[in-house]
Amino acid sequence: MQETVLSNLGMNDSTFDQPLLAPQSVHAATGYDEQGAAIPGRWRVYPEMAPAGLWTTPSDLAIFAIELLKSREGKANRVLSSSMTRRMLTPQIEGMGLGIFTNRSASPFSHGGGNDGFRCLLAAFADSGKGVVIMTNSDNATSLIAEIVHSTAAEYGFPPE
Numbered sequence: 339m340q341e342t343v344l345s346n347l348g349m350n351d352s353t354f355d356q357p358l359l360a361p362q363s364v365h366a367a368t369g370y371d372e373q374g375a376a377i378p379g380r381w382r383v384y385p386e387m388a389p390a391g392l393w394t395t396p397s398d399l400a401i402f403a404i405e406l407l408k409s410r411e412g413k414a415n416r417v418l419s420s421s422m423t424r425r426m427l428t429p430q431i432e433g434m435g436l437g438i439f440t441n442r443s444a445s446p447f448s449h450g451g452g453n454d455g456f457r458c459l460l461a462a463f464a465d466s467g468k469g470v471v472i473m474t475n476s477d478n479a480t481s482l483i484a485e486i487v488h489s490t491a492a493e494y495g496f497p498p499e
Contacts, residue, residue, distance in 0.1 A: 339354055340353065342417065342418050342477045344398075346416050346417060347401050347402060347405055347416055347417060348399050348401060349394065349398040349402065350398070351365075351394065351397070351398050352392065352393060352394040352398045352399075353389050353392075353393050353394075354391045354392055354393070354408070354416065355442075356387065356391050357383045357385065357395070357499075358381075358383075358385050358393055358443065360380075362393065363380075366380070366381065366393065366457075367380075367475040368380040368381070368455070368475060369381045369382075369453070369454060369455015369456050369475050369476070369477075370455050370478075371454065371455060371477050372474045372477045372478055374476075374478075375389045377455040379455070381408075381453070381454070381455060381457070382411055382453060382454045384453065390453050391396050395473070396471040396472070396473050397415055397471075399458075399460050399471045399473075399499075400460075400469070400471045402460075403447075403460055403462040403469055403471070404462075405417060406418075406423055406426075406427070406462070406489070407462060407467055407469075408454055409442070410423045410424055410427060410464055411422035412486065419431060426438060426441065427440055427447050427464060429441075431460045435447065437449075446461055446462060446496075446497070447461075447462055447464060448460060448461040448462070450483075452477075454477070455475060455476065455477060456473070456476075457472040457473075457474050457476065457477065457479040457480060457483060458472060458474065458475065458483075459471070459472075459483050459487065460472075461487060463497070466496055468493075468494055468495070468496040470486070470487060470490045470491075472486050472487070
């Protein structure tokens with residue numbers, strides 16, 4: 339992942355290092371549980387790297403989304419071919435593409451995430467090229483994320499997810 343995706347896209351603030359290395363941990367947020375208490379050790383270290391091991395920033399996640407949008411249109415192929423990207427973004431079963439959520443009506447793709455003390459959402463609209471990346475350091479952020487998505491959608495003219 340580091341070589342094929344992250345470095346290749348210039349996602350320089352993203353890593354699967356577990357535990358997070360000292361130079362990176364200085365910039366990492368502390369997670370907070372549903373009661374507002376800090377997660378012991380600031381965050382949990384997950385052995386399951388694929389679903390829970392990515393450390394990233396909103397800017398880096400936006401780089402990934404932009405690459406998918408460009409690849410879908412045949413304007414980039416630094417990670418996936420255009421045909422593979424289109425397959426990835428095509429609904430398969432129950433609104434799921436290949437590793438990403440899809441929606442036929444507005445052509446968006448999205449993926450939410452959450453580890454203890456953290457919640458996030460990436461939503462991008464393939465037809466318009468607009469989107470939003472939201473990252474929080476609280477288990478109580480679901481309503482906040484929804485409000486940010488709706489406010490951003492209203493301000494920038496894309497349908498709320």
